[in-house]
Amino acid sequence: MSATAPPSAMPSPARPGQTALMANAIRALAMDAVQQANSGHPGAPMGMAEIAVALWGRHLRHNPAHPQWADRDRFVLSNGHGSMLLYALLHLSGYDLAVSELRNFRQLHSKTPGHPESGLTPGVETTTGPLGQGVSNAVGMALAEKLLAKEFNRDGHEVVGHHTYVFLGDGCLMEGISHEACALAGAWRLSKLVALYDDNGISIDGQVGPWFADDTPKRFESYGWNVIAGVDGHDVDAVDAAIARAKTATQPTLICCKTTIGKGSPNRAGTAKAHGEALGADEIKLTRAALGWPHEPFVIPEDAYTLWDAKAVGTASEADWDARFALYRAAFPDLAAEFTRRMRGDLPANWAQTAVDAAVAAHTKAETVASRKASQLALEAFTQALPELLGGSADLTGSNLTNTSSTPALRMAANGSPNGGRHINYGVREFGMAAVMNGVALHGGFIPYGGTFLTFSDYSRNAIRMAALMKLRVVHVFTHDSIGLGEDGPTHQSVEHAASLRLIPGLDVWRPCDTAETAVAWACAIESKSRPSALLLSRQNLPYAPKARLDEIAKGGYVLAEPSEVGLSKKAQAVIIATGSEVALALHAQQQLAILGIAVRVVSMPSTNVFDRQSAAYKASVLPANAPRIAVEMGVTDGWWKYGCAAVVGIDSYGESAPAPVLFKHFGFTADNVAATVRAVLGR
Ligand SMILES: Cc1ncc(C[n+]2csc(CCOP(=O)(O)OP(=O)(O)O)c2C)c(N)n1
Numbered sequence: 001m002s003a004t005a006p007p008s009a010m011p012s013p014a015r016p017g018q019t020a021l022m023a024n025a026i027r028a029l030a031m032d033a034v035q036q037a038n039s040g041h042p043g044a045p046m047g048m049a050e051i052a053v054a055l056w057g058r059h060l061r062h063n064p065a066h067p068q069w070a071d072r073d074r075f076v077l078s079n080g081h082g083s084m085l086l087y088a089l090l091h092l093s094g095y096d097l098a099v100s101e102l103r104n105f106r107q108l109h110s111k112t113p114g115h116p117e118s119g120l121t122p123g124v125e126t127t128t129g130p131l132g133q134g135v136s137n138a139v140g141m142a143l144a145e146k147l148l149a150k151e152f153n154r155d156g157h158e159v160v161g162h163h164t165y166v167f168l169g170d171g172c173l174m175e176g177i178s179h180e181a182c183a184l185a186g187a188w189r190l191s192k193l194v195a196l197y198d199d200n201g202i203s204i205d206g207q208v209g210p211w212f213a214d215d216t217p218k219r220f221e222s223y224g225w226n227v228i229a230g231v232d233g234h235d236v237d238a239v240d241a242a243i244a245r246a247k248t249a250t251q252p253t254l255i256c257c258k259t260t261i262g263k264g265s266p267n268r269a270g271t272a273k274a275h276g277e278a279l280g281a282d283e284i285k286l287t288r289a290a291l292g293w294p295h296e297p298f299v300i301p302e303d304a305y306t307l308w309d310a311k312a313v314g315t316a317s318e319a320d321w322d323a324r325f326a327l328y329r330a331a332f333p334d335l336a337a338e339f340t341r342r343m344r345g346d347l348p349a350n351w352a353q354t355a356v357d358a359a360v361a362a363h364t365k366a367e368t369v370a371s372r373k374a375s376q377l378a379l380e381a382f383t384q385a386l387p388e389l390l391g392g393s394a395d396l397t398g399s400n401l402t403n404t405s406s407t408p409a410l411r412m413a414a415n416g417s418p419n420g421g422r423h424i425n426y427g428v429r430e431f432g433m434a435a436v437m438n439g440v441a442l443h444g445g446f447i448p449y450g451g452t453f454l455t456f457s458d459y460s461r462n463a464i465r466m467a468a469l470m471k472l473r474v475v476h477v478f479t480h481d482s483i484g485l486g487e488d489g490p491t492h493q494s495v496e497h498a499a500s501l502r503l504i505p506g507l508d509v510w511r512p513c514d515t516a517e518t519a520v521a522w523a524c525a526i527e528s529k530s531r532p533s534a535l536l537l538s539r540q541n542l543p544y545a546p547k548a549r550l551d552e553i554a555k556g557g558y559v560l561a562e563p564s565e566v567g568l569s570k571k572a573q574a575v576i577i578a579t580g581s582e583v584a585l586a587l588h589a590q591q592q593l594a595i596l597g598i599a600v601r602v603v604s605m606p607s608t609n610v611f612d613r614q615s616a617a618y619k620a621s622v623l624p625a626n627a628p629r630i631a632v633e634m635g636v637t638d639g640w641w642k643y644g645c646a647a648v649v650g651i652d653s654y655g656e657s658a659p660a661p662v663l664f665k666h667f668g669f670t671a672d673n674v675a676a677t678v679r680a681v682l683g684r
């Protein structure tokens with residue numbers, strides 16, 4: 001047994017009649033499932049059937065019996081509306097996706113939802129449908145592969161060495177994010193990324209000429225891609241040959257395949273009507289006749305199943321890798337154990353101590369720094385302890401402070417080899433960065449994080465949402481929150497962003513007030529294996545808030561200061577809830593009110609999302625029923641009323657351009673105003 005990766009055995013190329021049988025099996029399943037659901041998109045699966053035969057029948061290295069095998073090729077259907085193409089491929093090649101699931105296409109609790117969802121259907125690598133993001137995820141997967149290969153492969157031992165294949169359509173190419181991600185793929189020389197473009201000239205509104213006149217091959221050449229143009233997408237051998245060439249390239253490859261949408265349907269082929277409508281019973285009858293497909297709906301002849309069956313080859317491919325990994329383990333036991341840990345997403349054994357040490361160090365030093373700086377201090381410890389932390393920034397590294405002494409800048413040499421760096425200059429590409437991070441997380445082996453200004457989180461938003469939907473561990477570092485950034489003015493001042501990010505189900509939003517809260521927020525984000533997190537951080541310095549217990553920060557909200565801490569022995573008459581930079585303000589107001597004999601409790605709530613998940617008893621202990629609540633946060637007030645607040649000191653307008661201290665006064669973020677608001681609530 002050679003220790004270097006041999007090409008895995010693939011089935012011998014099918015003969016013409018056989019390829020037609022394989023392609024038509026896809027066409028039949030797609031049109032019948034869409035017809036049964038009376039909903040869905042038959043055009044793309046029918047038009048890409050031969051491309052699928054070429055890739056899945058002759059190149060894709062995967063094991064239907066074990067979809068999670070570490071070194072499998074990754075496949076992304078970026079034009080996710082063509083989900084029936086993927087479901088047909090998974091079913092036919094032997095994944096655990098029975099024909100009953102295809103009959104249940106788009107129905108409640110089926111494994112065949114309208115668009116592919118990772119984590120739900122075996123073999124679906126990423127959730128696609130929002131056009132342009134799938135190909136961007138694929139860029140992240142290919143990046144992760146390249147970085148892991150550099151880190152773990154040794155001479156004669158290639159344990160990481162797979163391709164990432166992506167299908168995409170006109171829609172993905174029209175979306176701006178495809179520019180962001182594909183430009184990065186070119187700059188990174190991701191030679192194992194192969195994209196197959198379904199160039200059918202049709203999108204929903206019709207023939208794309210009037211709105212999509214780009215020269216796509218030239219566009220991708222300018223990114224530094226290897227472009228194979230003019231391939232007949234209905235010629236399996238031609239597509240097969242193009243893929244074979246792509247696999248030898250030193251750049252990412254785009255294969256432009258000319259196709260006919262809805263091919264096989266006599267009256268719908270080549271029309272926008274084929275895109276997203278069931279063909280209808282009559283047209284299906286005509287299509288069956290035209291294809292020479294006599295079988296009943298959902299009935300696939302045995303010989304088609306036999307041709308598609310990838311189980312034996314897949315098992316052999318994986319067994320081959322297992323054997324090579326065993327040799328690797330024997331030669332490099334520590335590396336092998338580390339690779340296994342990283343791909344599982346487990347944290348190292350000493351992690352818990354690292355997390356505690358960082359929080360305690362922050363507490364002991366009690367520094368007055370901006371929370372973005374506090375984040376860098378925490379990251380300094382965490383990036384040292386966790387080689388899987390893969391940082392980055394959308395051209396704001398010096399502002400986001402996402403880099404540390406153990407994360408030098410990632411660079412690719414002219415031959416495409418990475419330099420071992422762990423901080424990515426994503427360029428000014430927030431959405432692309434977020435979707436690439438999702439792809440990296442989906443691939444496994446890394447915990448990606450990336451920074452930009454909080455106000456530009458809107459650019460990334462749909463990818464953040466997709467991370468939450470997919471339950472991915474990615475961390476967004478959003479600095480320069482709210483009006484504290486001062487002179488740059490309202491374009492750069494996030495007022496609605498904290499509230500709007502908190503609305504994304506499954507996303508943990510943290511707005512820490514000092515170094516200890518920031519360290520704990522980072523630790524929680526890192527430990528959240530199946531959730532993305534967003535850290536909202538200040539540009540301006542924040543004083544340290546002394547606290548009785550560090551462990552309570554991880555509960556998202558906790559009692560920071562009781563009236564006793566400002567010399568009052570009575571129970572709190574009111575509770576001020578504050579986050580981030582406003583916690584210090586709340587503590588000042590508490591002192592002012594104490595002079596007047598008014599007893600106030602200050603609750604720090606660095607994460608409303610995390611606090612909301614605590615037990616009812618804990619929440620009631622922090623926010624007692626009998627004391628009115630006043631929230632203080634430099635942002636829109638909407639989200640705070642759910643805590644039963646009697647008043648909210650917030651900003652329900654845009655900010656202004658001025659020095660931060662002037663703005664704090666202008667918008668009422670002074671201890672005087674907070675104290676006055678509490679007094680008004682109490683009628684004192
Ligand atoms: C971001 C985003 N915008 C809009 C849509 C709605 N949509 C789904 S498919 C489609 C047209 C896609 O055209 P193309 O990729 O060429 O697909 P084809 O019709 O060729 O299958 C649109 C606008 C979407 N899914 N995602």
Ligand SMILES: [Mg+2]
Nearest residue numbers: 169170202203
């Ligand atoms: Mg199209």
